[in-house]
Structures are given as structure tokens and as C-alpha cells.
Amino acid sequence: MSELTLENRLRRLEALRSIDDLIVDLGRAFDAGPSATELLPLFTDDAVFIIDQYGELKGAQSIADGVAGNAETGFSWTLHYLASPKVELDADSAAGTVEFYLWEIATSASDKAYWIGGRYIAEIKSDNDKWKFSRLELIADLISHYPEGWHEKPAALEKA
Structure with missing residues (x-):
């Protein structure tokens, strides 16, 4: 493997960030x-989003509209924790793959x-120097109903 030039190293670091x-x-x-408005610029025009066993959306607009429309029949509120990204870039740092974990609280x-x-x-x-998803696949290992449901935040914390 050849040595990376300073310029290539900088390009890779900027890409990772x-x-x-x-x-x-x-x-x-x-x-x-x-938000469909916020989702749209995150995907290439020909992107594919595979949502575990639940469906597949094709095209940036379809993905944005489909995910936003899910609030009416799927999850109306979510809190996503996306963690531990593992990124592999190709030689010219113009494309790559990434895997990251999901922990989500939802209603x-x-x-x-x-x-x-x-x-x-x-x-x-x-x-054009903006990174986008061309393919995104969710693999849900856990989807568990929490029967107790969410509670309001307490006015004060209890002392142990």
C-alpha cells in the first residue's frame, strides 16, 4: 500500500468528520x-432505505416522505441514539460504507x-463535498413494548 500524501490524509479526516x-x-x-425537509438532503436521488422486515423506500423524496408519513401510523415520537460508527472509505475518499448502532426510545x-x-x-x-446515504438498512435486533409507558419528568429527584 502506498503512503498517503498529506493532502489525501486531510481529505480522509474531513470526510470522516x-x-x-x-x-x-x-x-x-x-x-x-x-421531518421530510431535514431528511431529503441526507440521501442521494437514487437511494434505497430498507427498514428491517417492514419495507423498502426508493429515492430520496420517497424516503423523506415515507419516513415522515410514518408518524401517523408508526411512531409519533422518537429519540434516537446513533453510536459507534465504523467507517470504511474507498481509496479516493469519495464513497464508502458505515455501520453504526441504534438505541431508540419511541412512542x-x-x-x-x-x-x-x-x-x-x-x-x-x-x-459535491456533501456526504449522503445511497443505501441505508436498519437491522432491528430489538423492538420491545414497554407496558408501563413513559412518565413525566419529576419535579425533584428522590434521595437514595
Whole structure:
């Protein structure tokens, strides 16, 4: 393997940082309603989003609209924790793959509380120096109803 030039090393570091931002932006877009407006720029026009065994969306607009529309029948509120990204970039740092974990707290449209855990596997591309998902797959290892449901935050913490 040849030595990377300083310029190539810098390009790779900038790419890795931008991919971290892409993952953060995905979680925030999911948690913002979800927001079709915030989701749309995160995907390439021909992107594919595979949602475990529950469906597949094709195209950035379809993904944005489909995920945002899920609030009415799927989850009306979510809090995503996307962690431990493992990024592999190609030689020119213009594309790559990333895998990261999901821990999610959610409320369904029927007002039931859920814990969700799993991972995302993605293909990513740089599009005019903006990183986007070209393929995103959710592998849900855990989707568990929490019968007690969520409670309001207490006015004060109890002393142990």
C-alpha cells in the first residue's frame, strides 16, 4: 500500500468528520417529527432505505416522505441514539460504507412506549463535498413494548 500524501490524509479526516455529521443529522431529522425537509438532503436521488422486515423506500423524496408519513401510523415520537460508527472509505475518499448502532426510545401512533435497538448498515457517497446515504438498512435486533409507558419528568429527584 502506498503512503498517503498529506493532502489525501486531510481529505480522509474531513470526510470522516462529515460522515459523523451525516449520522447526527439523520438522528435529528428522525426525531424532528420526523421531518421530510431535514431528511431529503441526507440521501442521494437514487437511494434505497430498507427498514428491517417492514419495507423498502426508493429515492430520496420517497424516503423523506415515507419516513415522515410514518408518524401517523408508526411512531409519533422518537429519540434516537446513533453510536459507534465504523467507517470504511474507498481509496479516493469519495464513497464508502458505515455501520453504526441504534438505541431508540419511541412512542407509537397508538400511544404505546417502545424500546428499539439494532444497527444501521449504509453505503455513502460524497456529492459535491456533501456526504449522503445511497443505501441505508436498519437491522432491528430489538423492538420491545414497554407496558408501563413513559412518565413525566419529576419535579425533584428522590434521595437514595
